[in-house]
Amino acid sequence: MSAAPALNLTRIDLKMQLIPCPWCGPRNENEFIYQGDATVLRPPDPGAVSDEEWTSYLYLRDNPRGLHREHWNHRYGCRQWLELERNTLDHTIASTPIVTPKETP
């Protein structure tokens, strides 16, 4: 039985993503919680949709390559909800975050 290889921490690239909060300014991504795809809308009357439509709402998501709209919450800051557009290829934030309505995902 051989020992596990040592973890070389000097090779880990530690980059910090800044998310521009409209209230707090640019803040570390660790202060935010990803809250899901902003393009998925809850059916207004869940009882009126088919099982397939409800399953699609609950579980099926696109996995876009490029710009994607997302909900984020500044959990460890002002606790406000944001909707931002993030590039899934390089994680850059392409648009100024906007406030989502009080209805959250």
Ligand SMILES: [Zn+2]
């Ligand atoms: Zn904030």
